[in-house]
Amino acid sequence: MAETELKPKAKEEAPAKGERVRPGRVFLPAVDIFETPEALTLVADMPGVASGKVTLDIKDNHLIISGEISPPMAPGETRLAQEYYTGDFQREFHLGAIIDQARIEASMKDGVLRLLLPKAEKAKPRKIEVKVG
Amino acid sequence: MPIFTFREPGWSPDQELERLQRRMGRLFEDTFGPGLALWRPGVYPLVNISEDHDYLYVRAELPGINPQEMEITVHEGNLILRGQRKIPAEEKDVNYHRRERESGYFRRVVNLPMPVNPDKVEATYKDGILTVKLAKPEEIKPRVIKVQSA
Numbered sequence: 001m002a003e004t005e006l007k008p009k010a011k012e013e014a015p016a017k018g019e020r021v022r023p024g025r026v027f028l029p030a031v032d033i034f035e036t037p038e039a040l041t042l043v044a045d046m047p048g049v050a051s052g053k054v055t056l057d058i059k060d061n062h063l064i065i066s067g068e069i070s071p072p073m074a075p076g077e078t079r080l081a082q083e084y085y086t087g088d089f090q091r092e093f094h095l096g097a098i099i100d101q102a103r104i105e106a107s108m109k110d111g112v113l114r115l116l117l118p119k120a121e122k123a124k125p126r127k128i129e130v131k132v133g
Numbered sequence: 134m135p136i137f138t139f140r141e142p143g144w145s146p147d148q149e150l151e152r153l154q155r156r157m158g159r160l161f162e163d164t165f166g167p168g169l170a171l172w173r174p175g176v177y178p179l180v181n182i183s184e185d186h187d188y189l190y191v192r193a194e195l196p197g198i199n200p201q202e203m204e205i206t207v208h209e210g211n212l213i214l215r216g217q218r219k220i221p222a223e224e225k226d227v228n229y230h231r232r233e234r235e236s237g238y239f240r241r242v243v244n245l246p247m248p249v250n251p252d253k254v255e256a257t258y259k260d261g262i263l264t265v266k267l268a269k270p271e272e273i274k275p276r277v278i279k280v281q282s283a
Contacts, residue, residue: 008175041227046196047261072192080183081246110261111261
């Protein structure tokens with residue numbers, strides 16, 4: 001097993017943009033983004049966000065993902081030690097391709113969001129044959 | 134021969150260090166507010182600890198982990214969290230734009246701030262957050278003492 005030991009990382013706060021109504025901090029989720037000729041896939045770690053609390057905002061090739069967390073403590077609890085901060089997640093992306101919005105698939109499991117963003121027909125790469133003249 | 138020193142009387146390196154630590158702590162609290170000064174042990178996963186009248190709660194952000202791959206042990210006032218985070222490989226023809234999520238194993242010991250009943254420990258995993266609920270033994274629970282008039 002060539003596994004490495006996980007290192008703790010402080011969550012990075014999202015740059016303040018606009019004025020939020022919900023109080024609290026906002027963090028940037030860690031993401032994996034990969035591309036195939038047909039689609040872009042985005043996987044984001046958003047611990048504490050329930051599946052119904054994810055919002056996707058897509059306009060042309062501009063994508064915003066946001067997730068609201070459930071309360072980190074039950075009412076009546078007193079905090080004794082804090083090593084990580086809790087807060088909502090938000091991150092913006094400029095996608096390099098035009099997305100076919102009708103075919104977007106999203107799933108949320110164990111605090112991990114997985115988005116399949118199929119490319120629109122015209123954005124798919126085409127193989128150009130070079131004719132020998 | 135006179136011994137010349139820049140040190141003030143009563144100076145000792147231990148005391149100086151302590152004073153510095155106190156000053157740093159105060160600076161931290163002034164910046165981030167009381168009770169929010171983070172204590173970082175440098176071991177994954179980071180935990181938040183809270184309590185209510187009957188229980189102690191230890192929480193950790195562990196997104197995308199199979200609960201079956203986690204092992205939670207309570208041993209002599211310590212809570213031991215072990216496990217593995219696997220990120221399954223994607224198809225071979227993919228090209229990555231970002232790769233920030235990490236896989237690997239973790240082994241963390243958390244010193245519990247109070248004794249707990251090792252037979253009454255529950256762990257739940259929801260939306261990528263692990264919550265370990267540890268029951269406090271009867272003798273350490275807060276008790277209201279009534280003042281009797283003489």
